[in-house]
Amino acid sequence: MSDATKPPNGSGSQSPGIIGKRVPKLDALDKATGRAQYGHDVTLPGMLVGKILYANVPHARIVSVDIARAQKLRGVRAVITGANNPGRKFGYGTDNTPLKGDKVRCRRDEVAAVAAVDEDTANEALELIRVEYDELPAVFDPRAALVEGAPKIHHDKPSNLFTRYDYSHGDAERAFDSADVVVEGDFDLPYVTHSAMETAFCLAAFDLQGHLTVWSTTQIPFLLQRDLSEALGIPGREIRVIQPTIGGSFGRGLDVYPFEPITVQLAQATGKPVRISFSRTEEFFASAHRQPAIVRMRSAARHDGTLWAREARLVLDAGAYISWGAVTPLVMMETVASLYRVPHAKFVADVVYTNNLPTGAMRGYGNPQSTFFTEVQMDELAEKLGMDPVEFRLKNANQPNEETPQGLKITSCGLRECITEAAQRIGWESRAATDERRFETDEPHVRRGVGIACTLNVGGGARIYRSDGCGATVKVDDFGRVTLVTGSTEIGQGSETALAQIVAEAMGVRLEDVTVINSDTSVKPWDVGVHASRTTFIAGNAAWRAAQDAKRQILAHAAQMLNVSADALEIGDRIVRVKDDGRQVAFDKVVRALHYREGGTFVIGTGWYDPPTQLVDKDTYKGNISAAFGFGAQAVEVLVDMETGKVRVLRLVAAHDVGRAINPMYCEGQIEGGVQMGVGYALTEELLVRDGQILNPTFLDYRVPTALDMPEIETVLIETADPEGPFGAKGVGEMGGTPTAAAIANAIFDATGVRLRRLPMTGERVLAAIIKGESNAASQTEP
Amino acid sequence: MRDNLLRMAKMRFPILLVVNGEEHELEIDPRRTLLQTLREELELGGTHLGCDSGDCGACTVLLDGEPAPSCLVLAADCDGRAIVTVEGLLQNGEPHAVQKALVAQGGIQCGYCTPGIVVSSVALLRANPNPNEAEVREAIAGNLCRCTGYQKIVEAVLAAAK
Known part of the structure; x- marks a missing residue:
C-alpha cells in the first residue's frame, strides 16, 4: 500500500497516464487568438482613469501641494494627496505609505493622484498640480549611507542600516589560513528589472455595502488583502481580489506597491471604479527592481581539489523603502554556504536604505547575484589548482541524502548528472585542446570559448513566512466535470496546466474534463502566493490531496451501487468499474446518484499542504527552508570579438534536475525563459541610475534579449523522482536564469583569458578588460 | 502648440477602417492611435499595449499586409486601409x-x-x-x-x- 497522504513519486514505474505529457497550456488557444482577458482589458461601467504624480526629487520635505487648479479641470473627479488622504504605514519594512504627506525619500515617491474621465484629462490634471519642496541632502551610494552623519532616510529608524545578515559555519577565518589556494575579488552587480510584457495594473471598485473588489496583477492575492487592509484600515474580510490573466510578473507582484492602495483611495474618493495601469515608463521606474550588490568575495580550496572555504561580504541597496527583496540574502547565503560541499563559510550582507528607487524581488530572489560571484570563483579556483573546471565541480558536488552544514536537507539530487550532461553536450571533451579551439573561427580576431556554471535552488517551497501552505478543493458536478479550485496563482508559467494534470492523474479522469479556478480570493482557498518556484510542488501536493478526497467519496458511493468494496474499483474513461469483473457505472451517474437521493450529498474534496520545513533560525539562519532542492548546470559556447569586445552566445545547454517533469514542455519553457533573463543579466541589461533617476526607462535603451540575441538552447531534464514532490516533481520556475551569467563569464575567460566581475558584460567592458589584460600580460586576471 | 492640441482634441474626423475584412465608419479624435482605436472603439482586445513607443511589438497588426506597430500609427492615417489583427487570422473559426x-x-x-x-x-x-x-x-x-x-x-x- 502506498502512503495515502502522499502522491507517488514516480520512482520505479512510469505512469501510463497524463503525468509527463507535453500537453498545451489550458489557456493557450485563447492567448493565441487574442481572446484572453488581461487586466488592461477589464472595464467597468463608469470606470475612471487614475494617474499618479511622482516626486521626481530624491529627498525633500513637502512644503505644500496645490491641487486647486487640477480640481477645477473639467473631467477631473478627485485629486488626492497625503494631506487630504493619509494612509497608514504598510509593506515589509512598515516604512511606506500610499501617498506621502511630509517627506519624499526617492524620485518615485507618490505625492498626489488624480481620477478623471479619461487618460488625457488625468495627465493634464497632473500638470496643474504644484508641489513646493524643501530639498534635503540625499545619499545614493549604500556605503556612503552607512557612514556616520549621512542623510537619514527614515527618522524613526535607528540608522540607514535596515538589517545585517551574518551567517557562518565551520571556521571561515582560519580556514583561509589553512587553505592551499585562495582567490579573491570585488564584484559589482547592476539594477535590472522584470520587464514583464504586461505592465502592472490595479482596478478598484466598491459596492453599495462598502465591499471592495480589486482586480490586480499581484502574485500574492491573500497578502494583498492583508496589506491593503493595513494601508487603508479596511477590514480584510471586506476585500476581494480578482486576478485576470496576468501577462508575466517574475517577482514584480510579490510586494504591494503604493499605487494599489492609492487606486482604492481614488475609488473611495469618487465612489466610482478606478483603474491605474502603469505606462511602460512607470513600469521601469516604479517596479521593485532586482537590487544592485557590491560584493567582496573570496574562496579557497586544498591541493587535492577539495573546496575548502567561502566568504562573501555584500552591501545591498534597498532604496528608500524595504520590500520582500530585503530578504534575498537568505537565498544568497544558501548559494555561498551550500552549493557544493562547503566545509567553511561566512556570509555577511548589509541591507541599506538610500534615496534610490526601492528594490525588490525578481526571479531567482538573490540567487542570480550570488551564483554569479560564487561560480566565477569556482572557475578561478579550478584554474589556480590546475584542475579542469568540470572535474573540480564534480568532485565537490552535492550528493543525494545529505544535510549541508547550513541545515539544508538534500534528498533527491541530480547535480552530478546535470554537470555531466551539460559538459558532454557542449563538447567539453574537445576543450582540452583549448588553445587551438580559441582560434577556430572564421575571423582571426574572434575567439571561441566554453564555460560552465551550476545552481542550487529551493525546489520544495521556501518557508519565508510562518506558513508555506496552499489549499485546494476538487468538486465534481453531475455531468462529471472536475473543478480544481486552487489557492495558487497563474502568472503565465503554466501552473494551472500542471495542476490539472496532477488532478486528472490522481482521479483517473480525462484532462479535458478538468477545469482550474485560481483567480478569486472569494472562492479559492488560502495560499501564500506564487514565488520561490513553489507552485507545482506545494499547490500540486494540495491538489493531489483534494483529488484523492473527492475520489474516495465517489468510489465509496460507487461501491454501494455496485455492491463491492471501494478497493475493488477503478476510475477511467468516464466510468467507474470493478477491476475484476468489469461491471461498471458511469462516473457522472455516481455523482448524480449522490445528489438525487434522500440524505444525499455532493462531491467536494479538500486538500491542504504545508511542507515539512522550518523557518531558519533568526540568529544563525540555519534550518531546512525547503522540502526539496533543485539543481542545474549550464554550459555555453561563446564567440568574443577581440577588437570590439562583443560577446555572442552561440549555444547553451541547460541541464536541470526537476525531480519529475509533470509537463516537460513547460519545464523546458521555464528553463528557457530563465536562460533569456540570464543572458540579459550577463550581457545587456542594466538600469542606469544616476542620482536616484533611471536614465534608460525604455526597451530601446534597456536591452531585453530579442530572438536574434538568444542562442539555440538545448534543455535537458534530469529526473530524480523526489520523495516529497507530487509524482516526484520539484520546483523549476526560477533556476533557469540563475547560473547563466556565470557560465557566460567563465566562457569569456576561456576565450580571452580575462575575468569579468561586473555585470552586464557589455562589449565596452569586455574590450576594456582585454586591453587591460594585454597591457598587464604578467597577470591573466583583472585586478 | 498646447492650444492647437486642445483644439484638435475637440475635432472629430470621419474615417473608414477595414478591420479583419469588416468596414467600420468611425468619427475619431485625430490624435488617437490605431492601437487605441482598435481596443477602445472596436473592442478588439487581442492587440496589446506593451510599451506605447514601438519597441516591444505586442501591438503588431498587419497594415496593408505588412506588420506594423499599431501604437505608432495614427488611426486617421489608416483611412481606407486594410488592417488585420490577431482576431482576424481565424478562418471559419479555425486558428491559423x-x-x-x-x-x-x-x-x-x-x-x-x-x-x-x-x-x-x-x-x-x-x-x-x-x-x-x-x-x-x-x-x-x-x-x-x-x-x-x-x-x-x-x-x-x-x-x-x-
Whole structure:
C-alpha cells in the first residue's frame, strides 16, 4: 500500500497516464487568438482613469501641494494627496505609505493622484498640480549611507542600516589560513528589472455595502488583502481580489506597491471604479527592481581539489523603502554556504536604505547575484589548482541524502548528472585542446570559448513566512466535470496546466474534463502566493490531496451501487468499474446518484499542504527552508570579438534536475525563459541610475534579449523522482536564469583569458578588460 | 502648440477602417492611435499595449499586409486601409497554422506578446513560406517575449511552415 497522504513519486514505474505529457497550456488557444482577458482589458461601467504624480526629487520635505487648479479641470473627479488622504504605514519594512504627506525619500515617491474621465484629462490634471519642496541632502551610494552623519532616510529608524545578515559555519577565518589556494575579488552587480510584457495594473471598485473588489496583477492575492487592509484600515474580510490573466510578473507582484492602495483611495474618493495601469515608463521606474550588490568575495580550496572555504561580504541597496527583496540574502547565503560541499563559510550582507528607487524581488530572489560571484570563483579556483573546471565541480558536488552544514536537507539530487550532461553536450571533451579551439573561427580576431556554471535552488517551497501552505478543493458536478479550485496563482508559467494534470492523474479522469479556478480570493482557498518556484510542488501536493478526497467519496458511493468494496474499483474513461469483473457505472451517474437521493450529498474534496520545513533560525539562519532542492548546470559556447569586445552566445545547454517533469514542455519553457533573463543579466541589461533617476526607462535603451540575441538552447531534464514532490516533481520556475551569467563569464575567460566581475558584460567592458589584460600580460586576471 | 492640441482634441474626423475584412465608419479624435482605436472603439482586445513607443511589438497588426506597430500609427492615417489583427487570422473559426503550432509546441506562456508574435510570423510565412531558423528569428526580432527565451516560438513557426 502506498502512503495515502502522499502522491507517488514516480520512482520505479512510469505512469501510463497524463503525468509527463507535453500537453498545451489550458489557456493557450485563447492567448493565441487574442481572446484572453488581461487586466488592461477589464472595464467597468463608469470606470475612471487614475494617474499618479511622482516626486521626481530624491529627498525633500513637502512644503505644500496645490491641487486647486487640477480640481477645477473639467473631467477631473478627485485629486488626492497625503494631506487630504493619509494612509497608514504598510509593506515589509512598515516604512511606506500610499501617498506621502511630509517627506519624499526617492524620485518615485507618490505625492498626489488624480481620477478623471479619461487618460488625457488625468495627465493634464497632473500638470496643474504644484508641489513646493524643501530639498534635503540625499545619499545614493549604500556605503556612503552607512557612514556616520549621512542623510537619514527614515527618522524613526535607528540608522540607514535596515538589517545585517551574518551567517557562518565551520571556521571561515582560519580556514583561509589553512587553505592551499585562495582567490579573491570585488564584484559589482547592476539594477535590472522584470520587464514583464504586461505592465502592472490595479482596478478598484466598491459596492453599495462598502465591499471592495480589486482586480490586480499581484502574485500574492491573500497578502494583498492583508496589506491593503493595513494601508487603508479596511477590514480584510471586506476585500476581494480578482486576478485576470496576468501577462508575466517574475517577482514584480510579490510586494504591494503604493499605487494599489492609492487606486482604492481614488475609488473611495469618487465612489466610482478606478483603474491605474502603469505606462511602460512607470513600469521601469516604479517596479521593485532586482537590487544592485557590491560584493567582496573570496574562496579557497586544498591541493587535492577539495573546496575548502567561502566568504562573501555584500552591501545591498534597498532604496528608500524595504520590500520582500530585503530578504534575498537568505537565498544568497544558501548559494555561498551550500552549493557544493562547503566545509567553511561566512556570509555577511548589509541591507541599506538610500534615496534610490526601492528594490525588490525578481526571479531567482538573490540567487542570480550570488551564483554569479560564487561560480566565477569556482572557475578561478579550478584554474589556480590546475584542475579542469568540470572535474573540480564534480568532485565537490552535492550528493543525494545529505544535510549541508547550513541545515539544508538534500534528498533527491541530480547535480552530478546535470554537470555531466551539460559538459558532454557542449563538447567539453574537445576543450582540452583549448588553445587551438580559441582560434577556430572564421575571423582571426574572434575567439571561441566554453564555460560552465551550476545552481542550487529551493525546489520544495521556501518557508519565508510562518506558513508555506496552499489549499485546494476538487468538486465534481453531475455531468462529471472536475473543478480544481486552487489557492495558487497563474502568472503565465503554466501552473494551472500542471495542476490539472496532477488532478486528472490522481482521479483517473480525462484532462479535458478538468477545469482550474485560481483567480478569486472569494472562492479559492488560502495560499501564500506564487514565488520561490513553489507552485507545482506545494499547490500540486494540495491538489493531489483534494483529488484523492473527492475520489474516495465517489468510489465509496460507487461501491454501494455496485455492491463491492471501494478497493475493488477503478476510475477511467468516464466510468467507474470493478477491476475484476468489469461491471461498471458511469462516473457522472455516481455523482448524480449522490445528489438525487434522500440524505444525499455532493462531491467536494479538500486538500491542504504545508511542507515539512522550518523557518531558519533568526540568529544563525540555519534550518531546512525547503522540502526539496533543485539543481542545474549550464554550459555555453561563446564567440568574443577581440577588437570590439562583443560577446555572442552561440549555444547553451541547460541541464536541470526537476525531480519529475509533470509537463516537460513547460519545464523546458521555464528553463528557457530563465536562460533569456540570464543572458540579459550577463550581457545587456542594466538600469542606469544616476542620482536616484533611471536614465534608460525604455526597451530601446534597456536591452531585453530579442530572438536574434538568444542562442539555440538545448534543455535537458534530469529526473530524480523526489520523495516529497507530487509524482516526484520539484520546483523549476526560477533556476533557469540563475547560473547563466556565470557560465557566460567563465566562457569569456576561456576565450580571452580575462575575468569579468561586473555585470552586464557589455562589449565596452569586455574590450576594456582585454586591453587591460594585454597591457598587464604578467597577470591573466583583472585586478 | 498646447492650444492647437486642445483644439484638435475637440475635432472629430470621419474615417473608414477595414478591420479583419469588416468596414467600420468611425468619427475619431485625430490624435488617437490605431492601437487605441482598435481596443477602445472596436473592442478588439487581442492587440496589446506593451510599451506605447514601438519597441516591444505586442501591438503588431498587419497594415496593408505588412506588420506594423499599431501604437505608432495614427488611426486617421489608416483611412481606407486594410488592417488585420490577431482576431482576424481565424478562418471559419479555425486558428491559423501559426496559432495552432504555438499552442502545440509550448510557444505560449503568459501570452501577452503572443498576438504580436502571431501577426509577425504570419507576415513572414506569407512572404516566405519556407523560412530557415535565422529568418524566423529575424522576423520576430521586433517582438519582445520575456517568458519563453524564444526557443519554442521559433520551433513553432518553423513547424507551422511545414
